[in-house]
Amino acid sequence: MKExxxxxxxxxxxxxxxxxxxxxxxxxxxxxxxxxxxxxxHAAEAIELAEHALLSVEEAIGSVDDDSQMxxxxxxxQEHHLRACEKARxxxxxxxxxxxxxxxxxxxDVFHGAVAxxxxxxxxxxxxxxxxxxxxxWQRVGALGPGQDDPEKYGSRFRISAIMMALARIDGxxxxxxxxxxxDLSHAYSFLKIAELYREAGKSxxxxxxxxxxxxxxxxxxDSRLRELxxxxxxxxxxxxxxxxxxxxxxxxxxxxxxYKNLKRHADRASSC
Numbered sequence: 001m002k003e004x005x006x007x008x009x010x011x012x013x014x015x016x017x018x019x020x021x022x023x024x025x026x027x028x029x030x031x032x033x034x035x036x037x038x039x040x041x042h043a044a045e046a047i048e049l050a051e052h053a054l055l056s057v058e059e060a061i062g063s064v065d066d067d068s069q070m071x072x073x074x075x076x077x078q079e080h081h082l083r084a085c086e087k088a089r090x091x092x093x094x095x096x097x098x099x100x101x102x103x104x105x106x107x108x109d110v111f112h113g114a115v116a117x118x119x120x121x122x123x124x125x126x127x128x129x130x131x132x133x134x135x136x137x138w139q140r141v142g143a144l145g146p147g148q149d150d151p152e153k154y155g156s157r158f159r160i161s162a163i164m165m166a167l168a169r170i171d172g173x174x175x176x177x178x179x180x181x182x183x184d185l186s187h188a189y190s191f192l193k194i195a196e197l198y199r200e201a202g203k204s205x206x207x208x209x210x211x212x213x214x215x216x217x218x219x220x221x222x223d224s225r226l227r228e229l230x231x232x233x234x235x236x237x238x239x240x241x242x243x244x245x246x247x248x249x250x251x252x253x254x255x256x257x258x259x260y261k262n263l264k265r266h267a268d269r270a271s272s273c
Contacts, residue, residue, distance in 0.1 A: 046084035
């Protein structure tokens with residue numbers, strides 16, 4: 001069956017946009033055979049076939065002119081894989097190792113968020129192994145400050161950061177989530193996410209502190225959402241003049257109807273207190 005899947009998925013030299021439809025239909029038919037194997041009660045074999053097919057599809061995508069349909073096929077294969085794991089209950093440590101390797105080693109987000117998606121299958125032992133592998137990799141990720149960059153920011157760095165964040169969320173550990181975001185403060189969005197995390201946790205003073213740090217770090221390219229968070233916190237503290245200064249700054253940068261409405265909303269809030 002592996003050989004048959006390989007032949008069906010192999011795109012040859014190149015699949016043009018005119019041929020993509022027929023090619024994708026052929027691949028989808030091959031993928032359905034994995035589902036049939038699973039439905040027939042052979043879950044362990046379905047796991048092996050799904051992992052083999054995922055590798056083959058990833059390799060094929062580079063030779064396909066329009067890969068949107070291939071992305072959908074990758075999604076279905078991952079669904080089959082999860083369902084097969086739920087039925088077969090493979091060794092949790094070995095599964096964790098395979099999932100981690102695939103999640104961190106692919107450019108197509110295959111198994112993205114696997115530690116949360118597979119948490120029930122992995123159990124405590126598998127999640128612990130996932131954590132061990134992730135923390136070992138995380139130690140090699142350096143901190144980035146405002147204005148700094150990393151060529152792997154949207155590659156390997158992004159993937160391991162997402163894994164560490166998922167682990168912190170599983171634990172319900174707010175400080176661990178903040179620590180992950182603090183590792184990359186090269187852009188305003190990280191400051192915003194930290195501020196939002198603290199705000200959602202009811203720690204408004206820390207939320208304001210991190211939001212103000214962003215205003216200092218990115219005075220010329222402030223994230224408008226973060227500016228609104230700061231202005232809102234200022235209003236709550238009766239610092240209406242400071243809130244209006246931020247609203248005026250937003251209006252000065254972009255003088256359109258939406259910014260005018262936002263400015264008026266802040267003015268109304270200030271005058272009502």
